[in-house]
Amino acid sequence: MAIQQKLQTRLSQRLILTPSLQQAIKLLPMTTVELMDMLNQEVVENPLLEEVPAEELQPSDAQAQTEKADQDSDQAAEKQDAWDDADYEYFFGDYLDDGYRPRTPREVKELPPIENTLSTSSPEDSNSIADHLMWQLSARTDDELLREIGVAIIGNLDEDGYLVASVEEIGAMGNWPTAEVERMLLLVQAFDPVGVAARDLQECLLLQLGHHGLEGTPSEVIVRRHLHLLQTNQIPELARQLQMSVSDLKPHIEIIRRLDPKPGTRYNPSPSQYVTPDVYVIEVDGEYVATLNEEGLPQLRISPVYRRLLEKNNQNSAETRSYVKEKFRSALWLLKSIDQRQKTIHKVATSIIQFQRAFLEHGIEHLRPLVLRDVAGSIGMHESTVSRVVNNKYMYTPQGVYEMKYFFHSGIHSSYGESVSSVTIKQRIRKMIEAEDVRKPLSDSRIVALLQEEGLMLARRTIAKYREDLKISTSSQRKMLYWAEAKRS
Helix, strand or coil: CCCCCCCCCCCCCCCCCCHHHHHHHHHCCCCHHHHHHHHHHHHHHCCCEEECCHHHCCCCHHHHHHHHHHHHHHHHHHHCCCCCCHHHHHHCHHHCCCCCCCCCCCCCCCCCCHHHHCCCCCHHHHCCHHHHHHHHHHHHCCCHHHHHHHHHHHHCECCCCEECCCHHHHHHHHCCCHHHHHHHHHHHHCCCCCCCCECCHHHHHHHHHHHCCCCCCHHHHHHHHCHHHHHCCCHHHHHHHHCCCHHHHHHHHHHHHCCCCCCCHHHCCCCCCCCCCCEEEEEECCEEEEEECCCCCCCEEECHHHHHHHCCCCCCCHHHHHHHHHHHHHHHHHHHHHHHHHHHHHHHHHHHHHHCHHHHHHCHHHCCCECHHHHHHHHCCCHHHHHHHHCCCEEEECCEEEEHHHHCECEEEECCCCEEEHHHHHHHHHHHHHCCCCCCCCCHHHHHHHHHHCCECCCHHHHHHHHHHCCCCCHHHHHHHHHHHHHHC
8 A cells, every 4th residue: 555645734723822922921920029020130131122211211292202203213214124024013113112101090199108018017026035035034033143044045045935955955054053054944934925945845835834824624634645646636536535525625625726836936036028019009089090010110112222233224144133133022022011911900900999999998898709700701801810910919908908819709698688708707707706705705606696687697617617717716715715814813
């Protein structure tokens, strides 16, 4: 059988990611800071990209006319070039002038002050655990020997507040008696924060239980004898060892889980994580307007010097022209992708404002349910595009700075026919518990009944889940902690 070669014509459709689409997808999830770093790197690598000088960002009318004339002449020269750039001129005409400028509403005079976006810190954050303990040491003893031993103990604490040297090793540092070292260690362990200077996790937890007056309780027995069972989550075996039911054991386990296993971390200085909003929401004439934060972004343009290398009468080698053409395409696609990214973010932010206007005016209790599909449908884009936009980006609002994805939550239907955001319900639960009688804490069933009176029909397990998300213990645990504190005081 002979093999024959034939030519066949076939028409088919395929989905191909063009270079511009690939670049747009890459830029969309970036934060403003990440985009700024990327643009600065592109300016270094692509000679056709240059940053517009500050004095040229807002040219006068005369300058604008002169530059427009120069642009027209440059475009005419390029049209005579053998390189067919008609499509580039049509699509990228806006990027061949003095640079891309943000399209922000003219009514917005200035953005909110930077002080409104910075987080505040408590005074204790400025001191390390060693400084905090040294201050207490100076106030607790005047004995020179004990103070020297205390300084040695504090100097051997790690960042979590644990003692990393043995009593014998500390005694050998100054030929101090072991009994004096142990005596001083007990004094340091009584300092704030409770549990500091412990030699292991078990001792740290026991110190905290003793501080709360829970000696002799099942909680102490668990930590002292069966901590390994709790660490491996062997709850049934733990209940069998203590001869208790699992339901009776749970409150004691919850008490242990609420203890701080690393008491020194909150006093150790750590670099503040400042949030730079990507979008500002500002009220203008009674309407909320979304403005992109483009402060620090370099304003880029195509270098006119390199563009002249593409003119027909330019006596450059074919290799030079080929290199300039490649960089020219790359620069134009980049400017196009940046513009598309900014427009998409602005559309999504504007849509969020429309859906969450009540939140902007009245606060978190008026946050309405919202899903990606709602925003995607309102702006005519795919849900995946909206997901990329809201990921890792922040929005400054009159109610504070929030992640853009914070505004997307499921809803609960009320008996009044409207949907209520799950975040709003959590906030309502938090306020109920904060206002409760600490001697008679609200149970989950009671919270269900109170919400039903407000028209919200929820199951008890849903309330329990929301309460756990809020890091709030059960009513029996809150009651137990209250009476333990009352007994200690």
